Amino acid sequence: MPQLNVAMFPTQLFWLAVCFVALYLLVTYVIVPRVGTVLDERQQRIDDNLERAAALKADAEAAIATYEKALTDARVKAQAHLREKTAELQAEAEARSRALSERLAGEIKAGEARVMEARKAAVEGVRQLAADVAGDIAARLTGGAVESHLARSAVDSVMGSR
Amino acid sequence: MASPLHQFEITPLIPLHIGGVDVSFTNSSLLMVLAVAAVAIFFIRGMSGRALVPGRWQSIAELTYDFVGGMIRENVGHEGRKYFPFVLTLFSFILFGNLLGLLPYSFTFTSHIVVTFALAITVFIGVTIVGIVLHGAHFFTLFVPSGVPKVMIPFLVPIELISYLSRPISLSIRLFANMMAGHTMMKVFAGFIIPLGFLGGWAPLAVDVALTGFEFVVAFLQAYVFTLLTCLYLHDAVHLH
Numbered sequence: 001m002p003q004l005n006v007a008m009f010p011t012q013l014f015w016l017a018v019c020f021v022a023l024y025l026l027v028t029y030v031i032v033p034r035v036g037t038v039l040d041e042r043q044q045r046i047d048d049n050l051e052r053a054a055a056l057k058a059d060a061e062a063a064i065a066t067y068e069k070a071l072t073d074a075r076v077k078a079q080a081h082l083r084e085k086t087a088e089l090q091a092e093a094e095a096r097s098r099a100l101s102e103r104l105a106g107e108i109k110a111g112e113a114r115v116m117e118a119r120k121a122a123v124e125g126v127r128q129l130a131a132d133v134a135g136d137i138a139a140r141l142t143g144g145a146v147e148s149h150l151a152r153s154a155v156d157s158v159m160g161s162r
Numbered sequence: 163m164a165s166p167l168h169q170f171e172i173t174p175l176i177p178l179h180i181g182g183v184d185v186s187f188t189n190s191s192l193l194m195v196l197a198v199a200a201v202a203i204f205f206i207r208g209m210s211g212r213a214l215v216p217g218r219w220q221s222i223a224e225l226t227y228d229f230v231g232g233m234i235r236e237n238v239g240h241e242g243r244k245y246f247p248f249v250l251t252l253f254s255f256i257l258f259g260n261l262l263g264l265l266p267y268s269f270t271f272t273s274h275i276v277v278t279f280a281l282a283i284t285v286f287i288g289v290t291i292v293g294i295v296l297h298g299a300h301f302f303t304l305f306v307p308s309g310v311p312k313v314m315i316p317f318l319v320p321i322e323l324i325s326y327l328s329r330p331i332s333l334s335i336r337l338f339a340n341m342m343a344g345h346t347m348m349k350v351f352a353g354f355i356i357p358l359g360f361l362g363g364w365a366p367l368a369v370d371v372a373l374t375g376f377e378f379v380v381a382f383l384q385a386y387v388f389t390l391l392t393c394l395y396l397h398d399a400v401h402l403h
Contacts, residue, residue, distance in 0.1 A: 001167060001170070002167060002170040002171045002172060002274075003170060003273070003274050003275050003276070003338070003342070004275075005172070007184070008172045008188070008190075008276075009276045010183045010184055010185055011172075011174070011178075011184055011185045011186050011187075011188055011190075011191065012172070012188075012190055012191075012271070012274060012276050012277055012280075013276065013277075013280055014180075014183075014185040015185070015187070015188070015190065015191035015194050015195075016194060016271075016277050016280055016281075017280075018194075019191075019194040019195060019197070019198050019255070020251065020255060020281075020284075022198055023197075023198045023201060023202075023251050023254070023255055024247065024248065024251045026198070026201075026202055027201075027205075027247045027250050027251045027254070028247040028251075030202075030205075030206065031201075031202075031205040031206065031209075031250070032246065032247050032250065034205070034206065034209050034212075035205065035209055035223065035224060035227045037212075038209055038212050038213075038220075038224070039224065039227070039228075041212075041214070042214055045214060
C-alpha cells in the first residue's frame with residue numbers, strides 16, 4: 001500500500017503546506033475580495049433600485065392624491081356654482097313672473113273700467129232714446145209738444161236708478 | 163495486469179532535497195499545484211467579467227462562494243465570517259483535488275492518509291487555538307456536558323475528551339478511505355473488462371460507468387463533509403455547545 005510508504009511523507013507534507021498556504025493567500029487577498037465586491041455591488045444595486053422604486057411609488061401615490069383632491073375640489077366648486085346660478089335664475093324668473101302678473105292685473109282692471117264706462121254710456125243712450133220715444137208718443141197723443149226735460153224725468157222715474 | 167493500488171504510487175518528477183530531507187516534486191505535488199491553479203482560474207477567470215447579471219462561469223463561482231458562506235453562516239453564525247477564507251480554501255482545495263483525481267492517468271492526493279491527516283490536524287489545532295483564544299480556560303468546559311449529575315462527570319469527561327481527540331482521525335480517515343476505496347474499486351472492475359472479452363466485458367464496463375458517476379458524487383460529498391465538520395468544530399470552539 002503506497003499510502004504507508006513513510007519515505008514519501010516529507011515531500012507530500014512539504015508540497016501540501018506550500019500549495020495550501022499559496023491557495024490560502026490567494027483566496028484571502030484575491031478571490032474573497034473579488035467575489036465579495038461583485039456580490040456586494042449587486043446587493044447594493046438591488047437595494048438602490050428597490051429604494052428608488054419605493055420612492056417612485058410614493059411619488060405616484062402623492063400625485064394620485066393630489067389629482068383626486070383637485071377632482072373633488074372641482075366637483076364641489078362646480079356644484080356650488082350650479083346651486084348659485086340656479087338660485088339666481090330662479091329669483092330672476094320669479095321677479096319676471098311677478099312683474100308680468102302685476103301688468104296683467106293692471107290691464108284687467110283697466111279693461112273692467114272700460115267695460116263699466118261702455119255700459120254706463122249704453123244705459124245713458126237707452127234712457128235718452130226712451131225719453132225721446134216717450135216724448136214723441138206723448139206729443140202724438142196730446143197733439144202738443146212735450147218739453148224734452150219732462151219726458152226725461154218721467155223716464156228716469158220709471159227706470160229708477162237701474 | 164497492474165495492481166489496483168498502482169495508481170496510488172508516488173513517483174518523483176523533479177528530485178529535490180532541502181536540508182537532507184527528500185522533498186522531490188512528485189506526481190502528488192503536481193496535482194496539488196494543478197488544483198491550486200484550477201481554483202485560481204475557476205474563481206479569477208470566472209469573476210473577471212464582474213457582471214451584474216452573471217454568466218455561466220461567474221454563476222458557478224458565485225454559487226461555490228455562497229455555498230461555503232452559507233455553511234459558515236448556518237453552522238458558526240456571524241462570528242464565523244473571519245474563518246471564511248480558510249474554510250473556502252479547504253473546501254475548494256479538497257474538491258478540486260478530488261475532481262482532478264478522477265481524470266484518467268492523474269493522481270488523487272486526497273487518497274493519501276498523510277495528506278488528509280495533515281489537513282485534519284491543521285483544522286483540529288486551529289479550532290482548538292480559536293477556542294482557547296476566545297474563551298481562555300473556560301474553553302475546557304466543552305468537555306463537561308451540561309445538565310449531567312455531578313457523579314457522572316468523572317466518567318463523561320474522559321469520553322468527551324476521547325471523542326474530541328479522535329476528531330482529526332475520523333475526519334482524515336473518512337476522506338482518505340472514501341477516495342481510496344472508490345478509485346480502487348474502479349481499477350478492480352476496469353481490470354476485468356479486457357480479460358472477460360466481448361461476451362462478459364460489458365458487465366464490469368457498465369459497473370465502471372456507474373462508478374464514475376458515483377465517484378463524482380463522492381468527490382463533491384467528501385469535500386462538503388470535510389468542510390461541514392470543520393464548520394461544526396468551529397461552532398463548538400466559538401460557542402461552546
